[in-house]
Amino acid sequence: MSFSIYNLDEEIKELLNLDDFLGGFTVNEFVEELSKDHFLKGAEVNNLEYLDPKPYIRTFESTLRELKSLSVEADSQKDQLDKQVNEYELKHSQNVLExxxxxxxxxxxxxxxxxxxxxxxxxIDPLNTSLNKITNSRDMxxxxxxxxxxxxxxxxxxxYDPLENLRVSKVYDDRLxxxxxxxxxxTLAKKIESADIPQTTQCVQAIQKFSETMERTLLNKFEVALDNDEFEVMKEISSILNEYNGGTNVIQTFVNKNDFLEEMNDDNNGxxxxxxxxxxxxxxxNxxxxxxxxxxxxxxxxxxxKVTIKGQARIVSQVFENSTPVLKIFIQRIYAQSIQTKVNSYLQYSISVSSLAHVRVLQYLSQVVNEFTKDLKDFFITNDFDNDNELSSILDQCFYDLFIEYTSDNVYFNREKKSLEDLIYDVVSKFTSYNERALNANQLSTTLDNLNNLDYNNDSTASSDKAFGIIERKRLNKFKDFMKSRLSEVNVRNRNSIDPEDSEERKQYSSLNLALAExxxxxxxxxxARVLExxxxxSPEYALELLEILLFDFGKLYIQGSLEVIYDALKSESNYTKVSSNNAIDFSYLQSFTLLTDILFLLSSCIRRVIIPCSANNPNIRNRMxxxxxxxxxxxxxxxxxxxxxxxxxxxxKLAYFLSKQKRKDFLxxxxxxxxxxxxxxxxxxxxKTHESLTVSLHDSNLLNVLTKVGMKFLSLLLEHFKKFTVNSTGGIILTRDVIRYQAVIxxxxxxxxxxNFQILKEIGNIFTVHPNLINSLVTEGQLASLKPSTIRQYVAKRTDFNPSYLERFFSFR
Structure with a gap:
């Protein structure tokens, strides 16, 4: 099968067979035979003149011969180059070996x-060592x-004139x-000095006078150089005096001449x-x-x-070889003379104002000075002034010394507690004065003590309650002492009160107040927050004390005191209700319940999220909290x-009382x-009216829970109530109408x-109205199916047509 793109003539195919090539066809003969047809020569094909292929074939043949010649020449050059490469490689190897x-x-x-x-x-080394020794010995x-x-x-x-010449010389090495x-x-003169030889003492005095003159002269020059910012002169003098006596006086001179401290002290109250x-x-x-x-x-x-210290630090580094001692004195002077003055004036004045003002100012001063101190520490470390952390230590010490008088020995925390106690006791004392009768009656506490709801069989609970009681008595005694001290003030306030019943203070302090609690x-x-800072x-032990103040001063005296007032109002209303035929109860004492719930939520949130986390690293205190x-x-x-x-x-x-007014013949x-x-x-x-009063007094979940319990109790009373009356067919309709009224209320x-749940009342009403033959099917459907047969028997037995034998026979009750 041929896959040629073009079809060849049969004559061409014959030329391309192997026999023709092997049989003796030369190339010329093959080309002549291939192009022997010239009948188209001179003609046009597709508007183009017919081309004779022979010249092109000859050209191609010539090109092939030329390419073959070039190939032979290239092979010859390649052989020559290979020989040259081998020669150079040999020479290179010879060079490498050499x-x-x-x-x-x-x-x-x-x-x-x-x-x-x-x-x-x-x-040479032993000779060098010997030479050094000889040189040192010579110098010494x-x-x-x-x-x-x-x-x-x-x-x-x-x-001694040569020494004097060295002193007055302008050459640095001479003065050094x-x-x-x-x-x-x-040093030598003091060792030689002897009381037996008076002249030695005079010699020491003369040397001291000379040394004082030398130092005073250098210090005077140092002051002049300091005023003129001649740092090189200052550096030479500081180096000389450092060799003389450690440079103590030159450092003091440098610090004392920074008169900006005096200027700032003058501006402290600007x-x-x-x-x-x-x-x-x-x-x-406030x-x-x-x-x-x-x-x-x-x-x-x-x-x-801050700016001054940073600038002076750079100057110190240029003047003194060791800048650390100078900066230490400089920092101590600034903290002691400038910052301490300001801090003391603020804190001393704040103590005369109030404990709260004092601790707030103390916190503010601690914050701003601490930030100032941290900035300086970062500067000294970053600029390589404090490689050994000596300046950081002196800064921390200076900061600590500023507030030691106000923070050591519980001084700060005692003022912190006093500010809280004053705030809470002020609120509680006014609350107590307005509710003195109810709080003295203490009826709720007596009731709680008589209850057996607390499980004292649990040792941990018993010990916890015991500890609670001890702290409670301790805090209560402290409040009593406060009340004694305020008794005369309270009496004066009560006497001067024109109309206590309508006073704004009574409205604010006589009952629970969310704003005061917040x-x-x-x-x-x-x-x-202040304690943590x-x-x-x-912080753990202080947080525990703050918790005790919160629970036993605020929680016990104010929140539980409010519960006492509510309970007293409940008892008063209960006593009034028993002797009154009024068909309404005053539930206004419950109005504080929603507020009480909110305050307890805030209290528990504060303890859980703020106070208890302070004791994270102290399990014992955490457990106590x-x-x-x-x-x-x-x-x-x-x-x-x-x-x-x-x-x-x-x-x-009250419901039982009103239901007792049901006449025995109402349903007959x-x-x-x-x-x-x-x-x-x-x-x-x-x-x-009960619903209206409760709606005004309670809200949200409190209202829903109370109404649900009231409704279920009401239902229970009605279910028992309808078991007491005989009902005829007409009375069943009247009973059903009452039931519908009750359901409408609910x-x-x-x-x-x-x-x-109240749907069952209607089904019970049907027990009294349906035909006896339908009772059996009625009680097996709806909510009546959930009642016990004995309960249903009690209702059915109140029908006027009730017949026990008939019931047992036809209605299958067991």
Whole structure:
């Protein structure tokens, strides 16, 4: 099968067979045969002149011959180049071998030379050491000889001119030699001094006078150079005096001449200071004031000091070889003379204002000075002034010394506690004065003590409650002491009160107040924040004390005191209800319940999120905090449950009273009246007013829970109530109408759970109205199917047509 793109003529195919090529066809003959047809020569094909292929074939043939010639020539050149490459490679190998021999020879020579050099060095080193010793001995001898001559001069003439020449010389090395000589001379003279030889004492005095003159002259020049910013001169003098006596006096001179300290002290009470701003101090004494303290005068001072210290540090590094001692004195002077003055003036004044103002100012000062100190520490470390952390240590010490008077020995925390106690006791004392009768009656506490709800079989619970009681008594005694001290003030306030019943203070302090509670809790949180900042190492134990103040001063005296007041109002209402025929109960004492729930939530949130985390690293204190909190919250919950239970009992008693007004013949009527029964009217009105009162007094989940319990108790009373009356067919309709009225009242409460449960009343009403033959099917359907047969028997037995034998026979009751 042929895969050619073009079809060849048969004649062409014959030319291309192997026999023709092997049989003797030459190339010329093959080309001639291939192009022997010339019948198209001179003709046109597709408008193009026909081309004879022979010239092209000859050209191609010529090209092939030329290419073959070039190929032969290229092969010849390649052979020649290969020979040249081999020759060069051989020469390269010869060169490498020669170089290798030369390198080995040089290496051997170097090794020999190194050995010889080592030998020479070994011989020279002892000579060098000996020469150094000789040189040092010569120098020491010269210095010793000069020192002895100098002493002799002062011993004989009280002076020595060559030393004086060194002192007044303008050459640095001469003055340095003078300082060293005087230092050594003073040491020598004091060792030689003897009481037996008076002249030795005179010699010492003469040397001292000379040394004082030398130092005073240098210090005077140093002061002049300091005023003119001649740092090179200052550096030379500091170096000379450092050799003389360690440079103590020159350092003091340098620090004392920085008169900017005096200027800043003069400006301490300048514009921007809060010391003379009464409004600021009034706000600082207000626990509801939450804005940060800002003193422009103090912050400007610190910023100026910061810039000055950094600038002086650079100067010190140019003047003194060792800048650390100078900067230490400089920093101590600034903290002691400038910052300490400002801090003391603020803190001393704040103590006279109030404890709260004092601790707030103390925190502010600690923050700004601490930030100032940290900035300086970073500067010194970053600029390589404090490689050994000496300056950081002195800065920390200076910062600590600023506040030691106000933070050591519990001084700060005692003021912190006093500010909180004053705030809480002020609120509690006014609350107590307005509710003195209810709090003295202490009825709720007595009731709680008589309950057996607390599980004292648990040892941990018993010990926790015991600890709770001890702390409670301790804090209560402290409050009593406060009340005694305030008794006269309270009496004066009560006498001067024109109309206590309508006073704004009575409205604010006579009952629970969310704003007051928020103020106290925020103050506790603020105190915890200050403790963490000012006394972080003692934060666990201090946080525990703050928790005790919160639980036993605020929680016990205010929150639980409010529960006492609520319980007293409940008892008063209960006593009034028992002797009154009024069909309404005053639930206004419950109005504090929602507020009480909110305050307890804030209290527990503060303890859980702020106070307890402070004891994360102290498990013992953490456990104490948790136990105290749990004991307190449990007491509050038990107290709330007691109040709600007795409120339910009060409602139940009133419902039972109104249901007792149901006449025995109300459901044995012959005719259907237009009105509901009297008892139904009383009960419905009472439940409607109860709902209205509870809605005003309670909110949200508190309201829902109480209404649900009231409704279920109401349902229980009705279920028992309908078991007591005989009902005829007409009375069943009247009973059903009462039931519908009761259901309408409950439906208006819009509590689906209650509405669904009250459906059973309608089914019970049907028991009295349906035909006896339908009772069996009725009680097996709906909610009646969930009742016990004995209960259903009680209702069925109240039908006027009830017949026990008939019932057993036809209705299958067992």
């Amino acid at each position: 170089l290798s021999d030369r390198i080995e020879s040089i290496t051997n020579q170097f090794g020999n030379l190194d050995v010889r050099i080592s030998d020479v060095s070994g011989q 001898s010269i210095e010793t000889i000069f020192l002895i001559r100098t002493y002799h001069g002062f011993f004989t003439k009280s002076k 030699k003078c300082a060293k000589t005087v230092n050594n001379l003073m 514009a921007g200071s809060i010391l003379d701003d009464e409004a600021v101090w009034f706000n600082l004494s 626990p509801d004031y939450l804005e940060s303290v800002v003193d422009e005068n103090l912050e400007d001072l610190l910023n100026h000091l 103020t106290i809790i925020k103050s506790i949180i603020e105190s915890v 000012l006394e972080p190492n003692r 948790i136990n105290l909190t749990n004991s307190y919250i449990k007491r509050c919950e038990v107290a709330i449950n007691v109040i709600l239970k007795e409120t339910m009992d009060l409602i139940s008693e 009527a012959d005719n259907i009246t237009e009105y509901d029964t009297e008892a139904c009217e009383f009960v419905s009105d009472f439940m409607t 439906e208006s409460w819009e509590i689906p759970e209650l509405s669904e």
